[in-house]
Amino acid sequence: MENYQIERVIKLVEDYLKEKEDPIVTQLADKKESPFTILISALLSARTKDEVTQKACERLFARAKKPQDIITVSQGELEQIIYPVGFYRTKARHIKKLCAHLLQRFDGYVPDNLKDLLSLPGVGRKTANLVLSLAFKKDAICVDTHVHRITNRLGWVKTKHPEETEMQLMEILPRRYWQRINTLLVKYGQEICRPINPHCGACPIQTYCRYGSTSNIKSDKTD
DNA sequence: AAAACGGGGGC
DNA sequence: GCCCCAGTTTT
Incomplete structure (x- = not known):
């Protein structure tokens, strides 16, 4: 995979997304909200429409915004x-x-390194890297299923597991894109490059992708 | 009606 | 490694 192709593809996806709103996690990061706020929004957003997550975040943060506040809110x-x-x-x-752990072990602050983030309950590799890249502006690549699927379809990587995708992307993706590759590909993956029945006909980068060139693609089979 | 969906945890 | 989770959307 040549570098200029990657740059070109990213440019085209950026153009496609130009008019659309960023996901709530990214918006919060842009507004320089606290890492804790960003982490919570990331956890809430799993498998949830972004507008719904956004409203839930507003309600929650109006009621309690720090671990020591949220811990006092009843489960109900x-x-x-x-x-x-x-x-x-x-x-x-x-x-x-999560709040209890943060208070007990990290003085109520979200740690800024991978190892400590992974020690938190409910935080795995995807969430940890999302926080590292968006909240702490570290050179981390957040690989969720969208990033995993799309980069494989594009032929940028050839991997079975998200962690391998992360490693291979670190080899080929210029660093300046690491922090936003997830934000870029999530929305794109929901609207165009969907898991099943992707809208290859409407895809702005179809010329860079062999995936849709064979007819009647219904699954993720690589050949 | 059935399956897909996203990610982490527990086994 | 594999299966479970919970509720909404897609097929």
Whole structure:
């Protein structure tokens, strides 16, 4: 994969997304909100429409914005506040557990390194790298299923697991794109390069992708 | 009606 | 490594 092709593809995707709103996590990061705020919004946004997450974040942060505040909100009230995001019971439990850990082990602050982030309950590699890149502006690549799927379809990487994708992208993706590659590809992956029945016909980068060139693509089979 | 969806945790 | 989770959207 030649570098200029990567640059070209990213430019085209950026153009496609120009008129669209960034996801709530990115918006909060742009507004220089606290890492904790960004982390919570990331947890709430899992498998949830962004507008729904956005409203839930507003309600939650109006009620309690720091770990020491959220820990005092009852499980029931917390569930009620975040209810529309779905998984409300699990997410509320995770958030409370997370706050407790932050207070116990990290003075109530979100750590800024991978190892400590991964030690937090409910935080895996994807979320940790999202926080590192967006909240702490570190050179980290957040690989979720969208990034994983799209970079494989494009032929940028050839991987089975997201962690391998992360490693291979670190080899080929210029550093200045690391922080925003996730933001770019998530929305794009939801609207165009979807897991099944991708809109290859409407795709602005189809000439750089062999994936849709064969007819009747229904699955992610690589050949 | 059934399956896909996203990510982490537990086994 | 594999399976489970929970509720909404897609097929």
